Amino acid sequence: MVELLETLKSHPPFSYLDEISFKRIEKSAQVAYYPNDTILISSSKKPEVLYFIIKGTVEAASEDEMIDFYHSNDSFGGIELLENRAPEYDYKVTEELICYEIPEETFIDIAERNEAFKHYFFSSIVERIDLLREKREFTLMSDIMVARVDENIIRQGTRVSSQMDITEALHRMEEEKSSCLIVDNAEGYGIITDADLRHFILHKEDEELELVSQIQTYPIITAGKTELLFNILLKMTEHSIKHLPLLDNQGTFAGVVELTDLLSYFSNQSYLISVQMDKAHDLEGVIASAKRVPMMIEALHTKGVKSRYIVKLVSEINKKMYQKIFDLVVPRSWHEKSALILLGSEGRNEQIMRTDQDNALIFEEGFEPEDAQEVTERFIEVLDEIGFPRCNGGVMILNEKWRKSLSAYKSDIERCLEHPDYEGLMDLAILFDSVAVAGNTLLHEEVKTYLMKGIASNHSILTHFARAIETFESPLGLFSRFVSKDRDHMGEIDIKKGALFALVHGCRALALEYGIKATNTTLRIKELNNAGFIDKESATELMEALEVLNTFRLHAQIEKSHKEVTVDNYITVEKLSKLERDLLKDALKSVDMFRKLVVHHFHLGIVG
Template sequence: MIALLNNLKTYLPFSLLDNKAFKRIEESAQIAYYPENTVLIEENEIPSTFFLIIKGIVESKDGEELIDIYHNDDVFGGIELIKNQPSAYQYKVNEELICYEIPKEVFLELCQKNSEFKNYFFSSIVERMDMLKERKESAKMADMMLTRVDDSILHSACIVDHTMPIIDAITKMENESAVALLVKNESGYGIVTDADLREYILHHEEKNLTIISQIQTYPIISVTEGELLFNVLLLMTGRSIKHLPVLNAEEEVIGLLELIDLLSHFANQSHIIHVQIEKATDLQSVIDASKRIDTMIKTLHLKGVKSRYIARLVSEMHKKMYAKLFELIFPHEWHDRCTLILLGSEGRGEQILKTDQDNGLIFEEGFEPKDQVEITLKFTETLDAIGFPRCKGNVMVINPKWAKSTTKYKEDIRRWITSPGNDDLMDMAIFFDTFAVAGKISIFKDLRDFLMEQIKQHKAFLPHFARSIESFESPLGLFSRFVSSDKGHKDEIDIKKGALFALIHGVRALALEHGIHKTNTTERIKALNDIGYMSKEDAGDLLETLEVINTLRLHSQLEKLEKEKEIDNYICLSTLSKLERDTLKEALKTVEEFKKVVSYHFHLSMVG
């Protein structure tokens, strides 16, 4: 009993209670068993207990209409007890039930002593989601405190001998773009920072300062590899240290830790990644920096940052990464003769975790690149090393279909629009989501303008393009029950097929019709609102729905990443709380309503 109650402390609303309140529950709560078809609360009856399901299923009904379904860890009866009012519904056991029963007087006592606990029962779904995020963040912040110093967060150290002339040392520092100098003495190290250089500039003549050891701060404060980053943060902030050498077991310098990077680590690590990619002079440095993006994603998700903001930040990191890879891999003569483009979810700026490679090249007319196969393969293999799985649809620069001249792309666009097959419609959707990330951007802009002009001339294409929203059925069936039928995925739903694709593609079709150049789904929704096609309320509903779906998908994907499982689009229903299931149901209903709007708008019932 005690072990079971301790498990409650991780679930809302019980996570809002203190130990004294749990002691009160322990003294009064009973475990009860009810067989199938038992009526727990009759309609128009005031319940005498507060119910918490341990195992089983309970349905609430208004006559014959199913109102809701309650599963493991769900609670019910709270509002009726607080308001002392008869239940509007009948609560009946659908699958044999084991539950906690907390007496009415004890439950009301807990509400009286803890307003946050009481208010939970009257909060909206959005408010409960925010509470859930806060609790998850508090529970997992401890993991961040256990991170240790390793070479992935360090800057290269610029080390000079203590006898080196100051001018020579400063020149070396400038050549290596170092932020500080480490001075190797006969015993130990010293450090020279901006403050020491100011001392030299102001007083070198009167003090006859000529060699670097004369202006060093000695001995230095340092830490050893493997020290807890949180302890290092306390040391650096407490001693006002901006640059801290890190030593190995042999007391040799392995790198320099900067305070701004450390602060960024405990924020979201984006600054570190940005700096490392910007300063990279070789592919391995780009690979190492880019691998840190997943850690940044985990940190931001734990902090409760909305998925669309995480996606935006990740997109910016990826754009910098692709631009640097373009600079390092593609020959200089290519740079003004082609454009590197991102397609699909990368083009929309909506890929968070690395799910696949979606990229292509557009060559200027008349440009015939040498060694195209070898160079594009090197680019793809570098993305392999970073952790991007290859696209199953082969939408990559190594596929000549997605690395060709402007003229050939125009031929494709004409065919996609005038005589489209299923593959053509998919290719059109992929290409319309394109973002030009490096090279001569005007090459892509001209091609995009050509696509938009073709659409204006062939409006009949749009209903055929939009019809793809009907490709997949909703995972929400009769009486708001989830439908999970995919083989090998019991109690799971494919949220991409079941909801995300229809929302993204419906918005994409409307954006194409209205000549909206933006690729991001959120930005497209806002643009549709700006031109008056969509009301502010409808746009807000779609944005909130997109956020809910992406948040639940990201949470599921991060759990799979942690367990080293394949990242996919399935969400496990049995691991969702009632709050999350309710929120997901509302999101799926909104998607279905939006599909009807798009279907009516494009007259899809008349499309052959």
């Protein structure tokens, strides 16, 4: 029983309770078993206990229509007990059930004494997502505690002789972009850091400082190259040092760990990746640092960082990555005569996990490089090696449709506006959600301005443009039941087609109407609020719905990457807890209300 109670403590809302409350539960709660088809609570009678499922499945149904289902670690009956009423549905066992039963008196008394516990049962969408983060917050700590030194966290350090002239050593340090000097002595190593260099600058004349040996710190504190990272952090903290030299098994210098890199590793590795990307001088360096991004994403997600903050970090790192690849792969003669742009989710700064490539090139008028196919093929191959899947729709610089002159883009825009069809309008949507990351960015600005002016002078096109919002149905059916119509993905829902597309495209169409230049959906929602299209409460609800949808998608994508299966946009509903399912339903309802608002606003019901 004690072991079972420990499981209870790790799940909201029980995680809010103190030891006194758990002692009360331990004394009064019972473990019960029910076979299949048992009616636990009927819609005609108030429950007498709160149920917490240890094992098995329970369905809530109304007239044989399933409304919801509950499995391990879910609880039910709480709202009915707090409101002293019968439930709206029947609760029936569909898979042999083992559960806790917490008596009504105990449950009510604990709820009255603990506001957070009681409030959980009536929490809103914004509050529930905070609860969801709390549930996942510290699950990475065990991995961090046993992590050892990684090659990517080691800096080489500049080695110099103890008899070298200090000025000469500083020139070496500058050439190699090092933050410290490792000094070779007859017996062991010394180190020179910024503190030693300050001493040299202030006292070089009065102390006649000339040789490296005169300003080094000797002997130095070291650690083994295979030491635990946590032990290294403890040693650096204990001695108040920012640089710790590492020695291999033979006692030979093997590199330096810097405090900034170490702290970055323990937080999210973003600083380390960014520095590595900045310092990369070849494609191998770019690829190595870019491959660390998924690890950073998982660390941030597990700690409960909002997906919109993760995506900002990932977008900044990816922009640096694209700039580096552009500099290293694309000939110098192209740099002032072309612009590399990112499209789709990358253009909106909304891609977290690497789902597909979406990129294009705009050439200055009259510039037609003969080696375009060869260069773009190499560019895409680098992205392949990093782990970006190729776009199935061909929205890549390999495709001549997305690698053409400024005038060719303008001609395509004109054609789409004069003769709108689904494919052409989707191309406009892709182009509208774009950002320039390298080359002559003025070319991109001209294309975006031309597109927005074309829309402004042909306002009726917006209705046709917005109509794509009706392309996909919501996965939420009657009685708020999840509906999965894809035979290859039974029990799963496509979060992108079923919800994200409607929200993203609706905001995109409205952004075109209101002349909003921002590409990011969250920023567009804020601008629509500023423009008076939606009120602040609705804007907040939509932003939180977007956060929920992206969080669930990211969680599922991380799980699939662990299993080395295709990363897609499907999430398995049956694996979600009751809290998560309720949260997802609220988000889907918010998107559906927004979809109806857009349909009404653009009069889509009368579009032919």
